[in-house]
């Protein structure tokens with residue numbers, strides 16, 4: 001039965017952690033997976049999460065199953081956090097929300113929904129993108145295509161290329177858009193560019209599917225980081241799907257908490273769409289886990305914890321901004337002939353360096369510095385005290 005099964009290729013991101021774990025050097029650095037580390041390079045459990053957990057413990061909750069669509073108070077607060085207190089769509093009850101297994105799980109339910117109800121559609125994904133997007137939409141049985149996004153020359157957005165590729169996409173195609181802090185490039189459209197993308201979706205009949213994995217982590221503001229999906233839905237009156245994750249902004253990685261949301265055009269569509277998402281979720285994992293949903297509800301639904309959370313998020317994004325500045329300075333002093341300003345221009349957790357696979361492999365082998373082969377560094381895994389070491393490794397790899 002199993003004889004014909006071949007080895008699957010290693011995951012390009014998780015494979016980095018495996019290699020890191022095997023390395024016994026005291027100098028080793030894991031800049032692979034996008035997981036936040038403190039200045040001592042240790043994982044962080046936010047204080048607000050600990051406080052929320054104390055409250056949850058005192059509630060003496062049972063372990064009954066949640067409804068297939070998830071924890072009702074969670075669904076309410078998560079949609080409000082995403083779309084804003086003034087959201088027209090929420091006021092008009094045109095929002096569908098399903099609690100799901102973090103960002104990945106909600107993307108997958110969204111993908112299965114598209115495969116079922118928009119069979120034959122093509123899903124346009126930015127080039128480059130987070131490695132898992134192609135797995136998720138491809139495994140769900142959808143055709144995928146790439147649109148231009150990154151301009152290696154300017155280390156910025158190839159906006160003209162993006163518009164040209166999306167303009168050529170057939171009407172009815174789905175476009176995956178990173179809501180903020182594009183992974184891996186750290187390059188986002190400006191508000192003016194987002195407005196043009198929204199108009200293009202409207203004019204060409206393209207369907208926007210936002211992946212919001214870093215709300216609050218890109219700019220430090222929950223509002224700013226949700227600007228694009230809010231503009232599409234409320235200002236432009238577009239229907240959208242949005243997947244949401246609490247892995248990064250609340251540090252709930254392993255709790256697997258997130259949501260799939262849709263803004264639809266009329267309130268009568270809400271129960272129908274939800275019923276289909278529930279049908280897919282029921283057959284996939286039956287119902288979502290309780291603990292993370294309770295934590296999010298305590299933090300987002302409580303004024304005091306909510307403001308503490310915002311401060312902690314600013315500390316996390318502030319630490320990464322400081323690390324960026326230190327790394328840029330260290331690189332400028334070692335290789336002044338090259339423009340390194342992209343390091344502080346890019347936002348979010350990552351720096352997309354343009355380093356080649358060979359240069360990355362050199363850093364793995366000689367310097368014990370592990371990052372993905374596309375030259376993406378997770379700066380959330382770097383400390384100020386290791387910035388010089390990383391700069392030495394990068395310069396040596398580039399000069400070799």
Ligand code: PMP
Nearest residue numbers: 102103104130183211213245247
């Ligand atoms: N989308 C993007 C762009 C991401 O970077 C991530 C996390 N690396 C996710 C989705 C989903 O992560 P999770 O499933 O942990 O929420």
